[in-house]
Amino acid sequence: xxxxxxxxxxxxxxxxxxxxxxxxxxxxxxxxxxxxxxxxxxxxxxxxxxxxxxxxxxxxxxxxxxxxxxxxxxxxxxxxxxxxxxxxxxxxxxxxxxxxxxxxxxxxxxxxxxxxxxxxxxxxxxxx
Amino acid sequence: xxxxxxxxxxxxxxxxxxxxxxxxxxxxxxxxxxxxxxxxxxxxxxxxxxxxxxxxxxxxxxxxxxxxxxxxxxxxxxxxxxxxxxxxxxxxxxxxxxxxxxxxxxxxxxxxxxxxxxxxxxxxxxxxxxxxxxxxxxxxxxxxxxxx
Numbered sequence: 030x031x032x033x034x035x036x037x038x039x040x041x042x043x044x045x046x047x048x049x050x051x052x053x054x055x056x057x058x059x060x061x062x063x064x065x066x067x068x069x070x071x072x073x074x075x076x077x078x079x080x081x082x083x084x085x086x087x088x089x090x091x092x093x094x095x096x097x098x099x100x101x102x103x104x105x106x107x108x109x110x111x112x113x114x115x116x117x118x119x120x121x122x123x124x125x126x127x128x129x130x131x132x133x134x135x136x137x138x139x140x141x142x143x144x145x146x147x148x149x150x151x152x153x154x155x156x157x
Numbered sequence: 158x159x160x161x162x163x164x165x166x167x168x169x170x171x172x173x174x175x176x177x178x179x180x181x182x183x184x185x186x187x188x189x190x191x192x193x194x195x196x197x198x199x200x201x202x203x204x205x206x207x208x209x210x211x212x213x214x215x216x217x218x219x220x221x222x223x224x225x226x227x228x229x230x231x232x233x234x235x236x237x238x239x240x241x242x243x244x245x246x247x248x249x250x251x252x253x254x255x256x257x258x259x260x261x262x263x264x265x266x267x268x269x270x271x272x273x274x275x276x277x278x279x280x281x282x283x284x285x286x287x288x289x290x291x292x293x294x295x296x297x298x299x300x301x302x303x304x305x
Contacts, residue, residue, distance in 0.1 A: 049173050049174055049177045050177065051176070051177045052177050052178060056257040056258045057255060057257055057258070058247070058253065058255060058256050058257060058258050059253070059254040059255040060247060060248065060251035060252065060253050060254065061251060061252055061254060062250050062251045062252070066254075067248070067251065069222075069246070069258060071221040071222060071258055071285070072221065072285070073219040073220065073221035073284065073285035073286055074219065074284055074285060074286045075284060076284065097206065097217070099206070099208055100208050100210050100215055101208045101209050101210030101211060101213075101215070102208065102209045102210075103206070103207075103208055103209075104207040104208060104209050104214075104270060105205075105206065105207050106206045106207075107204035107205055107206060108204040108205075108206060108217075108219055132284070134220075134221065134222050134223065134224065134282070134284070134285050135219075135220070135221035135222065135284045135285015135286065136221050136222040136285065
Protein backbone atom coordinates (compact mmCIF):
# COMPACT_ATOMS: atom_id res chain seq x y z
CA UNK A 30 0.00 0.00 0.00
CA UNK A 31 2.98 2.23 -0.45
CA UNK A 32 2.66 5.49 -2.32
CA UNK A 33 6.36 5.72 -2.80
CA UNK A 34 7.31 6.20 -6.40
CA UNK A 35 11.03 5.80 -6.14
CA UNK A 36 10.88 2.03 -5.76
CA UNK A 37 8.85 1.42 -8.92
CA UNK A 38 10.62 -0.04 -11.89
CA UNK A 39 11.15 2.33 -14.78
CA UNK A 40 13.29 2.38 -17.83
CA UNK A 41 16.69 3.79 -17.24
CA UNK A 42 17.72 6.57 -19.56
CA UNK A 43 21.35 6.55 -20.51
CA UNK A 44 23.09 9.06 -18.35
CA UNK A 45 25.00 10.05 -21.46
CA UNK A 46 22.44 12.21 -23.22
CA UNK A 47 22.03 11.89 -26.93
CA UNK A 48 22.49 15.40 -28.16
CA UNK A 49 19.48 16.99 -29.82
CA UNK A 50 20.36 19.15 -32.75
CA UNK A 51 18.48 22.42 -33.03
CA UNK A 52 15.57 22.64 -35.44
CA UNK A 53 15.04 25.69 -37.60
CA UNK A 54 12.54 26.56 -40.29
CA UNK A 55 14.21 27.12 -43.66
CA UNK A 56 13.35 30.31 -45.54
CA UNK A 57 11.10 29.56 -48.49
CA UNK A 58 9.69 31.15 -51.61
CA UNK A 59 6.43 29.78 -52.97
CA UNK A 60 5.29 30.67 -56.46
CA UNK A 61 2.46 29.36 -58.59
CA UNK A 62 1.36 29.31 -62.20
CA UNK A 63 -1.43 27.52 -64.05
CA UNK A 64 0.38 24.20 -64.11
CA UNK A 65 2.32 23.92 -60.91
CA UNK A 66 3.40 25.33 -57.59
CA UNK A 67 7.13 25.77 -56.99
CA UNK A 68 8.66 25.78 -53.54
CA UNK A 69 12.23 26.98 -52.97
CA UNK A 70 13.81 26.32 -49.59
CA UNK A 71 17.25 27.46 -48.46
CA UNK A 72 19.09 24.54 -46.95
CA UNK A 73 22.79 25.33 -47.11
CA UNK A 74 25.11 22.42 -46.39
CA UNK A 75 22.45 19.72 -46.44
CA UNK A 76 23.38 16.59 -48.35
CA UNK A 77 20.86 15.16 -50.78
CA UNK A 78 20.71 11.93 -48.80
CA UNK A 79 19.77 13.73 -45.61
CA UNK A 80 16.62 15.30 -46.98
CA UNK A 81 13.21 13.78 -46.53
CA UNK A 82 10.03 15.05 -48.10
CA UNK A 83 6.75 13.52 -47.01
CA UNK A 84 3.33 14.29 -48.32
CA UNK A 85 0.59 12.80 -46.27
CA UNK A 86 -3.02 13.79 -46.01
CA UNK A 87 -2.55 17.25 -47.47
CA UNK A 88 0.51 18.02 -45.38
CA UNK A 89 3.95 18.39 -46.86
CA UNK A 90 6.74 17.88 -44.35
CA UNK A 91 10.27 18.90 -45.29
CA UNK A 92 13.22 17.87 -43.24
CA UNK A 93 16.93 18.20 -43.97
CA UNK A 94 19.80 17.55 -41.60
CA UNK A 95 23.04 19.43 -41.98
CA UNK A 96 26.19 17.98 -40.58
CA UNK A 97 29.03 20.43 -40.25
CA UNK A 98 32.11 18.31 -39.94
CA UNK A 99 34.64 20.46 -38.13
CA UNK A 100 38.32 19.98 -38.89
CA UNK A 101 41.21 20.85 -36.61
CA UNK A 102 40.74 23.55 -34.02
CA UNK A 103 37.73 25.82 -34.14
CA UNK A 104 38.65 29.50 -34.29
CA UNK A 105 35.03 30.55 -34.56
CA UNK A 106 31.82 28.78 -35.49
CA UNK A 107 28.70 30.70 -36.42
CA UNK A 108 26.81 27.80 -37.88
CA UNK A 109 26.68 24.21 -36.74
CA UNK A 110 24.64 21.04 -37.11
CA UNK A 111 21.02 21.84 -37.62
CA UNK A 112 17.80 20.26 -38.79
CA UNK A 113 15.81 22.29 -41.25
CA UNK A 114 12.21 21.41 -40.76
CA UNK A 115 9.00 22.95 -41.99
CA UNK A 116 5.49 21.76 -42.72
CA UNK A 117 3.10 23.13 -45.32
CA UNK A 118 -0.49 22.50 -46.28
CA UNK A 119 -0.81 21.21 -49.80
CA UNK A 120 -4.00 21.96 -51.72
CA UNK A 121 -6.09 18.99 -52.84
CA UNK A 122 -5.48 19.97 -56.46
CA UNK A 123 -1.85 18.80 -56.35
CA UNK A 124 -1.03 15.57 -58.12
CA UNK A 125 1.02 13.94 -55.38
CA UNK A 126 2.36 11.21 -57.64
CA UNK A 127 4.06 13.72 -59.92
CA UNK A 128 5.81 15.80 -57.27
CA UNK A 129 9.55 16.00 -57.83
CA UNK A 130 12.45 17.72 -56.14
CA UNK A 131 15.91 18.97 -57.02
CA UNK A 132 18.74 20.27 -54.90
CA UNK A 133 21.05 22.92 -56.30
CA UNK A 134 23.54 25.13 -54.48
CA UNK A 135 21.95 24.43 -51.13
CA UNK A 136 18.48 25.32 -52.36
CA UNK A 137 15.79 22.67 -52.51
CA UNK A 138 13.32 23.16 -55.33
CA UNK A 139 10.05 21.26 -55.20
CA UNK A 140 7.79 21.00 -58.22
CA UNK A 141 4.19 20.40 -57.22
CA UNK A 142 2.21 19.87 -60.43
CA UNK A 143 -1.50 20.47 -60.40
CA UNK A 144 -3.84 17.66 -61.29
CA UNK A 145 -5.41 17.83 -64.76
CA UNK A 146 -8.84 18.41 -63.29
CA UNK A 147 -7.63 21.43 -61.30
CA UNK A 148 -6.18 23.34 -64.23
CA UNK A 149 -8.11 26.29 -65.55
CA UNK A 150 -10.13 25.44 -68.61
CA UNK A 151 -11.67 27.52 -71.29
CA UNK A 152 -15.23 26.51 -72.01
CA UNK A 153 -16.41 26.94 -75.51
CA UNK A 154 -19.95 27.97 -76.22
CA UNK A 155 -21.50 26.03 -79.01
CA UNK A 156 -23.80 27.71 -81.37
CA UNK A 157 -27.13 25.92 -81.10
CA UNK B 158 12.29 15.18 -4.82
CA UNK B 159 15.23 14.43 -7.03
CA UNK B 160 16.46 11.29 -5.51
CA UNK B 161 18.78 10.41 -8.29
CA UNK B 162 21.12 12.13 -10.65
CA UNK B 163 19.04 10.74 -13.52
CA UNK B 164 16.06 12.85 -12.55
CA UNK B 165 18.19 15.91 -12.86
CA UNK B 166 19.54 14.65 -16.13
CA UNK B 167 16.02 14.18 -17.43
CA UNK B 168 15.16 17.75 -16.63
CA UNK B 169 18.20 18.97 -18.54
CA UNK B 170 17.12 16.79 -21.44
CA UNK B 171 13.67 18.39 -21.41
CA UNK B 172 15.24 21.83 -21.42
CA UNK B 173 17.44 20.89 -24.36
CA UNK B 174 14.41 19.69 -26.27
CA UNK B 175 12.59 22.92 -25.49
CA UNK B 176 15.57 24.91 -26.71
CA UNK B 177 15.87 22.94 -29.94
CA UNK B 178 12.15 23.31 -30.69
CA UNK B 179 12.49 27.04 -30.34
CA UNK B 180 15.18 27.01 -32.99
CA UNK B 181 18.01 27.35 -30.52
CA UNK B 182 17.12 30.87 -29.45
CA UNK B 183 19.16 30.54 -26.30
CA UNK B 184 22.21 29.51 -28.25
CA UNK B 185 21.80 32.41 -30.63
CA UNK B 186 21.52 34.72 -27.68
CA UNK B 187 25.06 33.93 -26.77
CA UNK B 188 26.38 34.68 -30.22
CA UNK B 189 26.64 38.41 -30.62
CA UNK B 190 27.08 38.58 -34.38
CA UNK B 191 23.79 36.97 -35.31
CA UNK B 192 20.68 38.96 -35.76
CA UNK B 193 18.00 37.04 -33.91
CA UNK B 194 15.89 34.55 -35.78
CA UNK B 195 17.46 34.95 -39.18
CA UNK B 196 19.04 32.01 -40.86
CA UNK B 197 20.60 32.17 -44.25
CA UNK B 198 21.93 35.17 -46.07
CA UNK B 199 21.14 38.39 -44.26
CA UNK B 200 22.23 41.96 -44.68
CA UNK B 201 24.91 41.55 -42.09
CA UNK B 202 26.46 38.89 -44.29
CA UNK B 203 26.41 35.14 -44.29
CA UNK B 204 27.56 33.09 -41.37
CA UNK B 205 31.06 31.72 -41.42
CA UNK B 206 33.09 29.12 -39.60
CA UNK B 207 36.85 29.16 -39.29
CA UNK B 208 39.04 26.21 -38.44
CA UNK B 209 42.75 25.84 -37.96
CA UNK B 210 44.22 22.51 -39.02
CA UNK B 211 47.83 23.43 -38.36
CA UNK B 212 48.90 23.39 -42.01
CA UNK B 213 45.87 25.30 -43.26
CA UNK B 214 43.16 27.69 -42.27
CA UNK B 215 39.74 26.58 -43.39
CA UNK B 216 36.86 28.99 -43.80
CA UNK B 217 33.32 27.91 -44.56
CA UNK B 218 30.63 30.34 -45.60
CA UNK B 219 26.88 29.72 -45.86
CA UNK B 220 25.85 30.93 -49.30
CA UNK B 221 22.62 29.16 -50.34
CA UNK B 222 21.49 29.81 -53.88
CA UNK B 223 24.54 31.83 -54.89
CA UNK B 224 26.26 30.73 -58.06
CA UNK B 225 30.00 30.41 -58.44
CA UNK B 226 30.06 33.37 -60.83
CA UNK B 227 28.38 35.62 -58.28
CA UNK B 228 30.97 35.07 -55.59
CA UNK B 229 34.32 36.75 -55.38
CA UNK B 230 37.12 36.09 -52.94
CA UNK B 231 40.06 38.45 -52.57
CA UNK B 232 43.17 37.90 -50.54
CA UNK B 233 45.68 40.58 -49.74
CA UNK B 234 48.31 39.70 -47.20
CA UNK B 235 46.30 38.36 -44.32
CA UNK B 236 43.21 40.32 -45.21
CA UNK B 237 40.45 38.30 -46.84
CA UNK B 238 37.34 39.67 -48.45
CA UNK B 239 34.34 37.68 -49.65
CA UNK B 240 31.64 39.26 -51.78
CA UNK B 241 28.51 37.71 -53.17
CA UNK B 242 25.23 38.59 -54.79
CA UNK B 243 22.07 36.60 -54.97
CA UNK B 244 19.61 37.50 -57.64
CA UNK B 245 15.94 36.83 -57.23
CA UNK B 246 15.20 33.68 -59.15
CA UNK B 247 11.48 34.10 -59.46
CA UNK B 248 10.60 32.49 -62.73
CA UNK B 249 8.56 34.30 -65.36
CA UNK B 250 4.83 33.87 -65.37
CA UNK B 251 4.52 32.74 -61.77
CA UNK B 252 2.65 34.59 -59.07
CA UNK B 253 4.39 34.73 -55.73
CA UNK B 254 2.64 33.48 -52.61
CA UNK B 255 5.46 33.81 -50.19
CA UNK B 256 8.85 35.45 -50.63
CA UNK B 257 11.21 35.10 -47.72
CA UNK B 258 14.51 34.57 -49.46
CA UNK B 259 14.81 37.63 -51.65
CA UNK B 260 17.84 39.16 -53.30
CA UNK B 261 20.86 40.12 -51.36
CA UNK B 262 24.44 41.19 -51.70
CA UNK B 263 27.08 41.14 -49.03
CA UNK B 264 30.71 41.76 -48.30
CA UNK B 265 32.48 40.15 -45.40
CA UNK B 266 36.08 40.67 -44.59
CA UNK B 267 38.41 39.13 -42.09
CA UNK B 268 41.88 39.59 -40.80
CA UNK B 269 43.29 36.12 -40.81
CA UNK B 270 44.86 34.98 -37.55
CA UNK B 271 48.08 33.96 -39.30
CA UNK B 272 50.01 34.69 -42.47
CA UNK B 273 48.92 32.62 -45.45
CA UNK B 274 50.57 31.68 -48.69
CA UNK B 275 48.56 33.29 -51.49
CA UNK B 276 49.69 30.57 -53.86
CA UNK B 277 48.12 27.81 -51.76
CA UNK B 278 44.47 28.74 -51.71
CA UNK B 279 41.69 26.38 -52.68
CA UNK B 280 38.08 27.43 -52.97
CA UNK B 281 35.15 25.11 -53.56
CA UNK B 282 31.40 25.46 -53.54
CA UNK B 283 29.18 22.55 -52.58
CA UNK B 284 25.54 22.44 -51.44
CA UNK B 285 25.52 26.17 -50.76
CA UNK B 286 28.64 26.15 -48.61
CA UNK B 287 31.75 27.94 -49.84
CA UNK B 288 34.89 26.33 -48.45
CA UNK B 289 38.23 28.12 -48.58
CA UNK B 290 41.38 26.27 -47.65
CA UNK B 291 44.27 28.66 -47.16
CA UNK B 292 47.73 27.21 -46.79
CA UNK B 293 49.66 28.91 -44.03
CA UNK B 294 52.92 30.67 -44.78
CA UNK B 295 56.00 28.70 -43.74
CA UNK B 296 56.75 30.69 -40.54
CA UNK B 297 53.16 30.32 -39.30
CA UNK B 298 53.09 26.54 -39.53
CA UNK B 299 53.46 24.51 -36.37
CA UNK B 300 56.87 23.01 -35.84
CA UNK B 301 57.96 20.08 -33.85
CA UNK B 302 60.79 21.00 -31.57
CA UNK B 303 63.23 18.30 -30.69
CA UNK B 304 64.49 18.34 -27.15
CA UNK B 305 68.19 17.81 -27.14
